[in-house]
Amino acid sequence: MIYGFATKENLNLPQIGGKAKSLIDTTSEGFNVPEGFVLTVDFFSGWLAEVKNTDEWNAFLSSTTKESCDVLKNRASQVRFTTEQINALNEELKKLTGNKVYAVRSSSPEEDLKDKSFAGQYETILGVTDIHLEKAVIDAFVSMLDTRVVEYKKMNNIPVDNPRIAVIIQKQIASEVSGVAFSLNPTNNAYDEVMINASFGLGETIVAGQVSPDTYVVDKVKKEIIEKKVNEKIIGLWLSADGGTIEKNNREPRAQALNDKQIIKVAQLAEACEKHFGEPIDIEWAIEKDELYLLQSRPITTYLPFFEELMTKPGEKKKFYIDLMILTQGFDESMSVLGLELWTDMLDKIKGGTMTPQVNGTAPAVHGRQYISVTAFHKLMGKKSVDIILNSDGNLKKIFEEIDLQANFPDHKPDGTEHFKRTFFKMIMKMLPVILKSLFANHEAVIRDYNESADNIIKKAKNLSKDDDFEHNVSKILELLLTIMSTVSLIYAGMIGQASVKKMFKGEDIEKEVITLSMDLDGNPTSAMGHLLYKMACYDDFKNTSSREEFVKKCEERSYGDAFLKDYDEFMDKYSVRGMKEIDVASMRVYEDVGLLYDKLVDINTKNNQITTVKQKRKVAYDKLLQVAKEKGKEKKFVKAAAKYQATFGYREHPKYIVVYIYAMLHNICHEMAEEWVKEGRLEDPSQIFDLRVDEISKAQKDPSFDMMAARDKNLEGYKKVEKVTIWPLVIDSRGKIYKPKLEIKDGDIVGDPIAPGKVIGKAKVLRSPFEKPLNPGEILIARATEPSWTPIFINAAGVIMEIGGPLQHGGIIAREYGIPCVSGLIGIMDIVKDGDLLEVDGYNGIVKILKE
Numbered sequence: 001m002i003y004g005f006a007t008k009e010n011l012n013l014p015q016i017g018g019k020a021k022s023l024i025d026t027t028s029e030g031f032n033v034p035e036g037f038v039l040t041v042d043f044f045s046g047w048l049a050e051v052k053n054t055d056e057w058n059a060f061l062s063s064t065t066k067e068s069c070d071v072l073k074n075r076a077s078q079v080r081f082t083t084e085q086i087n088a089l090n091e092e093l094k095k096l097t098g099n100k101v102y103a104v105r106s107s108s109p110e111e112d113l114k115d116k117s118f119a120g121q122y123e124t125i126l127g128v129t130d131i132h133l134e135k136a137v138i139d140a141f142v143s144m145l146d147t148r149v150v151e152y153k154k155m156n157n158i159p160v161d162n163p164r165i166a167v168i169i170q171k172q173i174a175s176e177v178s179g180v181a182f183s184l185n186p187t188n189n190a191y192d193e194v195m196i197n198a199s200f201g202l203g204e205t206i207v208a209g210q211v212s213p214d215t216y217v218v219d220k221v222k223k224e225i226i227e228k229k230v231n232e233k234i235i236g237l238w239l240s241a242d243g244g245t246i247e248k249n250n251r252e253p254r255a256q257a258l259n260d261k262q263i264i265k266v267a268q269l270a271e272a273c274e275k276h277f278g279e280p281i282d283i284e285w286a287i288e289k290d291e292l293y294l295l296q297s298r299p300i301t302t303y304l305p306f307f308e309e310l311m312t313k314p315g316e317k318k319k320f321y322i323d324l325m326i327l328t329q330g331f332d333e334s335m336s337v338l339g340l341e342l343w344t345d346m347l348d349k350i351k352g353g354t355m356t357p358q359v360n361g362t363a364p365a366v367h368g369r370q371y372i373s374v375t376a377f378h379k380l381m382g383k384k385s386v387d388i389i390l391n392s393d394g395n396l397k398k399i400f401e402e403i404d405l406q407a408n409f410p411d412h413k414p415d416g417t418e419h420f421k422r423t424f425f426k427m428i429m430k431m432l433p434v435i436l437k438s439l440f441a442n443h444e445a446v447i448r449d450y451n452e453s454a455d456n457i458i459k460k461a462k463n464l465s466k467d468d469d470f471e472h473n474v475s476k477i478l479e480l481l482l483t484i485m486s487t488v489s490l491i492y493a494g495m496i497g498q499a500s501v502k503k504m505f506k507g508e509d510i511e512k513e514v515i516t517l518s519m520d521l522d523g524n525p526t527s528a529m530g531h532l533l534y535k536m537a538c539y540d541d542f543k544n545t546s547s548r549e550e551f552v553k554k555c556e557e558r559s560y561g562d563a564f565l566k567d568y569d570e571f572m573d574k575y576s577v578r579g580m581k582e583i584d585v586a587s588m589r590v591y592e593d594v595g596l597l598y599d600k601l602v603d604i605n606t607k608n609n610q611i612t613t614v615k616q617k618r619k620v621a622y623d624k625l626l627q628v629a630k631e632k633g634k635e636k637k638f639v640k641a642a643a644k645y646q647a648t649f650g651y652r653e654h655p656k657y658i659v660v661y662i663y664a665m666l667h668n669i670c671h672e673m674a675e676e677w678v679k680e681g682r683l684e685d686p687s688q689i690f691d692l693r694v695d696e697i698s699k700a701q702k703d704p705s706f707d708m709m710a711a712r713d714k715n716l717e718g719y720k721k722v723e724k725v726t727i728w729p730l731v732i733d734s735r736g737k738i739y740k741p742k743l744e745i746k747d748g749d750i751v752g753d754p755i756a757p758g759k760v761i762g763k764a765k766v767l768r769s770p771f772e773k774p775l776n777p778g779e780i781l782i783a784r785a786t787e788p789s790w791t792p793i794f795i796n797a798a799g800v801i802m803e804i805g806g807p808l809q810h811g812g813i814i815a816r817e818y819g820i821p822c823v824s825g826l827i828g829i830m831d832i833v834k835d836g837d838l839l840e841v842d843g844y845n846g847i848v849k850i851l852k853e
Helices: 013-028 041-050 055-062 068-074 085-091 130-145 147-156 260-277 324-330 337-350 374-381 383-390 394-400 420-442 443-463 470-485 491-506 513-514 525-539 548-557 562-574 595-602 612-631 635-679 686-690 693-704 706-716 788-796 811-818
Strands: 002-004 035-039 102-107 124-129 166-171 177-182 193-200 214-219 224-229 235-239 245-249 281-288 291-299 319-323 369-373 731-734 745-747 749-751 753-756 759-766 778-784 799-804 822-824 837-844 845-853
Touching: 002 085, 013 102, 013 260, 013 291, 035 102, 041 055, 041 068, 041 130, 041 166, 041 177, 055 068, 055 731, 068 130, 068 147, 068 799, 085 130, 085 562, 102 130, 102 337, 124 130, 124 235, 130 147, 130 166, 147 491, 147 731, 224 260, 260 281, 260 291, 260 778, 319 324, 319 374, 337 369, 337 443, 337 470, 337 635, 337 686, 337 693, 369 612, 369 778, 369 788, 374 383, 374 753, 383 394, 394 731, 443 470, 443 491, 443 635, 470 635, 470 693, 491 635, 513 612, 525 562, 525 595, 525 635, 525 788, 562 799, 612 635, 612 753, 635 686, 635 693, 686 706, 753 799, 753 811, 778 788, 788 811, 799 811
Parallel strands: 759 778, 778 799, 799 822
Antiparallel strands: 002 035, 035 166, 102 124, 102 166, 177 193, 177 281, 193 214, 214 224, 235 245, 281 291, 319 369, 319 731, 745 749, 749 845, 753 822, 759 837, 837 845
């Protein structure tokens, strides 16, 4: 029931808890751990049985409130040591040398684990003498019933009806300086940095937040201190001569707690612990008479375990990655195995071999995510191409101003680019006729050609069959996608029209009107979808619908009025292929659950929104520009350029819509095959087909003995390591360091990027997903980034603020199309602004003001 830290027995975690197991492991490995022992879970089995046999326990199980916890704790504190327990405890105490003063700590089997820390939830008693030892152990035992522990368990889905605890008794170190250290810098996730917090006296003042400790950051590779922040540490906790602790003012509160030599020594201890455990570690340490002790070690639970495939070794040149999903597509969720393979292969082909998805390529794709490797792009395309990427989002510009790309210039070309020049030249040659056509052909003819091509591609996609070889179907899809990309001359026509208008009014004080001309453009399927959703939400038929279930039933029975059903049919034909994370072939589509359409419609405010006034805003801007053009003698030129711009530039979103449509057809085929394989017992659920690769699905078609579940398990191994990550960093390097720009605040103004013109005042509403909560009339939407599934939310928004997203990301495009003032490039704004704060959004100048919290 009691084991010393020096025991040779192989004790398991359920017997002694994570904290004690760690102390035993590090003691056996030769770390300088203060002597001690652990009272195992079995030591307390009699006490726990006594507690469970009480009315207080039954009351606790029926209602786990703070009051029931307190009553139960009071009853549990009445337990007493048996003679057997006292004798065993005394025998172990005799083995400890030196002063008879102890630290008593909990060691729950559920505490200090990789995914659950229970930090600060259990009781720790310092400076305990022999006479107070029994009470200290009882206090530590009772702390497992504390309301903080119970609530933490409930929050993490841990049963509360089976509490267990072990207790550590350890020789107390009378530390002059103590603190914590992280073998990975928790502020930026850098694997090559140790972060240390230090203060005078015992470490409890740091853990309890009573002082602002010194902070030191050490480069593990160079063994150098790279950052120091020495704070005023007014109070310290010290051992009292007669036992217990005493709090008193420090004599030199502004002095550096650790000297530079000690800082390096503590960093090396943290690094040694990390090496021993094979993962990032958080340690508690203390120094007494210039001797460094390891008090505790536990896994860091809140870091981002970056993909091993994209990591470089310590000291090697670093690679810098931009998350392509969040930057260009506006979602954080990882893509499916099949979805990522299809998307990245398509992207590389249409970009002329410049987006190679190999782990050492220019756009590495791994375990559901795709990145732009800025360093690889730098090697392949040069600095100017890199600058184009960095200028696409204000956050990137700020971040890379602090990064020395030249010092990390790669020695080798990116994988997959061996024939890059030839492939890229072919792409340019294919684009040349398209560009020439956009310059000289009538834009109406260009639009007609494009629409005919798009319609033809959709027809072919609808004819795909599950009976054909899957690899063949995928190759046909890729061929269709390349076809649509070769007919996008109207996009260039729109760009030319835009450039003509801007050049015409250069130097004039009417830039706002030029920007406003980009509102409500023709040809944008996402914008058109929003207009149709608004129209459907306005019908009395729909307004009189009381529930999702009623909506689905009436759509199935066709019992709505003819006018509504006509628009409903148009939506289902054109836009029901869309949905959350729609570029992923695995994602659910609206046609699979018509209730999703109800969810979109029900929150649309039909009385007060931006979409109803956007045409008028654009007309006012057009009329003003026309007047100026007349005065300059350029009326005809303006009318022609504006018409081309209006008619064609919105189509820049259309090719993606075609991609989504084609993927929806492939989605259907996959489901048809998977449903048959579920009946045959080869899959457990149809959705599991999307966890397979293209060649694996093809093998499964040809070979009934092919083990799809085994292939699936192998494919998902890398996903499991990051399954708890919900927010991915925009920029990270190959040593795990996350880069964030500093929010620029000038005279109370938060400065970002101007995305869509206009100025508005309204109350903030922070949304992490589109339907998390209603966006009420006049409210300002604040989001990390957005994708097309957010379109109905934009209809209600008075203004939009995004952490990530340039002018050509979905959020920026729709904000301009609907005439909604929008500012972006503000990573961190969601941590500053709260629901209900009164804001001013200036989309002309990219400024956000908090008028009233």
